Amino acid sequence: MHRSPAEHKAVVYRRVFDENWPRVRRHLACFLDDADEVDELTAEVFVIAWKKLDPARPMGLTWFLRTAANKVRDANRRARSKDRALDALTRGLQHPSAGVDPLESLALRDALGSLNARERHVVVLTYWDDLTAGEVAEVLRCSQASVWTTLTRARAKLRRHLDATGGES
Incomplete structure (x- = not known):
């Protein structure tokens, strides 16, 4: 046919x-x-x-x-509305899995607010959408090296923010 x-x-x-x-x-x-x-x-x-x-x-x-x-x-x-975009970005944290402490989710949500828009986008694509660095690079139309640099910087900012707040918001 x-x-x-x-x-x-x-x-x-x-x-x-x-x-x-x-x-x-x-x-x-x-x-x-x-x-x-x-x-x-x-x-x-x-x-x-x-x-x-x-x-x-x-x-x-x-x-x-x-x-x-x-x-x-x-x-x-x-x-x-920047606040609206930030709140929506962390929507995945509003329904944490059974193994995640809700206070940890709030702390991470607060920490995401310390990132700039590009860093948040790379974090979301990597951890929420489960894309590889190559796929993130293709979505953002940048190099893999740029993705890795941004992700490394974002992780460091998240770690510093969480350490400074003791993991609490």
Whole structure:
């Protein structure tokens, strides 16, 4: 059975959607407080994907995360609220796993506030989205060395902040 180009595009799109939607949504949830806004921006990312999809070369996760990052940047520009972006960034800490002390989560959330936007973005991509340094570099369009330098600096700042506060907020 031979598929038309439109049918082939739809099949490829369904595959990339199924593979990437959960991670894109989770990524956006790290930056946005409002679940409806997360859903809206996730949908916008996938509308862009549909429009730009080349079935012979479907986009991968890093393309989706870069597009999501652009959507977050646009949303933050509209909102003009640094506090909102910081609170949303730490959303993953609001539902700690059973093994994490809630006070430790609060301390880490507070420590994340000591990082600049780029450092927070690298930390989120590395630890929340579980990307390698190469994938983070692709999302941020920078070198792996830059990712490692930023991550090392961010870890040191987090450690200093947590040590200075005794791990408490």
